[in-house]
Amino acid sequence: MSPLLQGILTVVLGVGGCVGYFFLSNLILDKVIFPPRADNPGQNINRANLVRPWLFLFPAMAALGLYLVYPVVGSFYRSLFNRSGEEFIGLGNYTTMFADDGFRIAFFNNMLWVLFVPAAATFFGLLVAQLTDRMKWGNIAKSLIFMPMAISFVGASLIWKFVYANNADIGLINAIRDFFGASEPLDVLQVRFWNNFFLMFILVWIQTGFAMVILSAALRGIPEETIEAAIIDGANPFQVFFKIKVPQIMGTIVVVWTTITILVLKVFDIVYTMTGGNFGTDILPSYMMSYMFRDDGRATAVAFVIMIVVLPVMIWNIRQARAEMK
Amino acid sequence: MDNIAGTKPALTWAVNLSVIFLVVLWLIPTVGLLVSSFRDRDQISASGWWLSPFAVEQNFQAKIPAGEVRQDGAFFVIEGNIFSGGEGEVIRFGGARSNPTAAAAGETAELTRDRSLTVQENGDFVYRSPAEIKRDPSVYYSTATPPDFSLDNYQTILFSNNMDIAFINTLTVTIPATIIPILIAAFAAYALAWMDFAGRGLLIAVVVGLLVVPLQLALVPLLQFHNKIGIGQSFLGIWMAHTGFGLPLAIYLLRNYMVGLPRDIIESAKVDGATDFQVFTKIVLPLSFPALASFAIFQFLWTWNDLLVAKVFLPSNAESWVMTVKIADDLLGSRGGDWGILASAAFISIAVPLIVFFTMQRYLVRGLLAGSVK
Helix, strand or coil, rough: HHHHHHHHHHHHHHHHHHHHHHHHHHHHHHHCCCCCCCCCHHHHHHHHHHHHHHHHHHHHHHHHHHHHHHHHHHHHCCEEEEECCEEEEHHHHHHHHCHHHHHHHHHHHHHHHHHHHHHHHHHHHHHHHHCCCCCCCHHHHHHHHHHHCCCCCHHHHHHHHHCCCCCCCHHHHHHHHCCCCCCCCCCHHHCHHHHHHHHHHHCCCCCCCCHHHHHHHHCCCCCHHHHHHHHHHCHHHHHHHHHHHHHHHHHHHHHHHHHHHHCCCCCHHHHHHHHHCCCHHHHHHHHHHCCCCHHHHHHHHHHHHHHHHHHHHHHHHHHHHHHHHC | CCCCCCCCEEEEEEEEHHHHHHHHHHHHHHHHHHHHHHHHHHHHHHHHHCCCCCCCEEEEECCHHHHCCEEECEEEEEEEEEECCCCCCCCEEECCCCCCCCCCCCCEECCHHHHHEEEEECCCCEEEECCCCCCCCCEEEEEECCCCCHHHHHHHHHHHHHHHHHHHHHHHHHHHHHHHHHHHHHHHHHHHHHHHCCCHHHHHHHHHHHCCCCHHHHHHCCCCCCCHHHCCCCHHHHHHHHHHHHHHHHHHHHHHHHHCCCCCHHHHHCCCCCCHHHHHHHHHHHHHHHHHHHHHHHHHHHHHCCCCHHHHHCCCHHHHHHHHHHHHHHHHHHHHHHHHHHHHHHHHHHHHHHHHHHCHCCCCCCHHHHHHCC
């Protein structure tokens, strides 16, 4: 059977199965287990309503539990075993990993990414949001800058491979160098240390649109009076922006910043496609993928390190969400 | 705000110009890829895509047929046309591989051993040699080739490189992986938004926490799990994985939206005797359409563009490669220098997301705002 046919069948079965499950489980609950008849209909309805939320939640909780909660424990457990998974070696994977130069480079680079990408993307996003605010063709401009969001990391990497190409007739960077009189083309992806920034810029290019959309909405939400009052008091446009607008959207800026930070810790595609982690550009996700299928013990240990780096953001997010619900 | 004191025309100009600059900067890479994907592969490496509307100077080599030699005094002479009947315009030419563009068209190039070569712009040449000509001499010349745009790259990549199979595979992964989580999440989101039960707050907190769990953690344990229950690396496995990974965002987005629905409608329906199931299917689900659409777009873009999950949960044989894997693992390796093929492959893979993006942008923006500003 062709995969596409299989896919269509899965959609039908999956959707049918889900609808069937929700419909039938509700039906059984109402008609068979706690029918609102018999001796005490009121009590039965109440009992049914106690059970029903869990009927609604069950498939989601099962999937979340299996695909996201169990792996946190499962990965940590697996990281305590050796390559084949037979011998318990405690924190052995972690100690060898921390001693590995490759890991240190990846960790250092990843910290560079975490510092640079969210900062640059938020900066550009805020810049575009402010500049296009109340501009006649602002929506078109925003839409075009937002566009890279739709492009896969692999596609974006290919797009930028053309820009960085080691050939003045293909790569824009080298064409510009050539124009200014450089004699030899330069492979920017092999320039140690700075090559990281060329890779990071691809992600900045993608994420700026995201930052822009959210910050632009936040700018719109600023009460007009505060701005008008500042202008009447003689503030110039820069003062209005930095002293009136930015402080009022600080909360949103933090949200955008942390969201991009989390993303940075997950993206392995760009490094994988552009350099394969060579020339000192490895980051943790791509370092992990180089051990995936070869040494699961090491791979899970790297994954767990990523988890620990993400943990503070996770806790902060949960506290924010809880504060909101109160 | 346009006429408010404090905005100066000069500033408006500066703002407009900087936005134009940023937009151009953001668009250039993609435009370059698009233009390159239509160009002939030799032209791509001969001149930059930004010069593509102009003729390209390309170097060629031709053989002068030694058989047509005639004697002119002490010299052996061959005359003819290097285009041999075709059309073209010679810019420069030369008689040696080491210096293929030694002379401009119309000039006479002095070669070693007292030989000389003259090539006119239209391709007519005269080759003179004091010694007898035994082997066909070579002529090197450059011509201006007009721009050559075609769909050849697309044809090559689609019909002889199995990109069509990869395209269908991507579609196969994407559709169930987009539809199924929506359904599961919608029910859960309704329960978290409109049903009262112990532990609701805790569950919401768990969902928020799971939003940021790195996928990397899930790869090894789940692949082991899939192998154990006999799914292994397969389409079924990747559908289940994408469903699981997409659920936190789906539940979070939908719950945020459903909580905002007017309480009156739902309560009056319940007073009229509607069960929760009916309230959900007849009132909440239709009203939540915008949120469902935004999540659907997210999940679609995410699964379509995904490389990591596809690499781990799909078999690694060529028949089940999705487009991202095909490009990253196959084309970049085997076709590394073939820029035309790479460009058209990339464009095939980003075409569908771009269409979705430009037609459904409103929903995407709405979803983003609901997902992160709250």
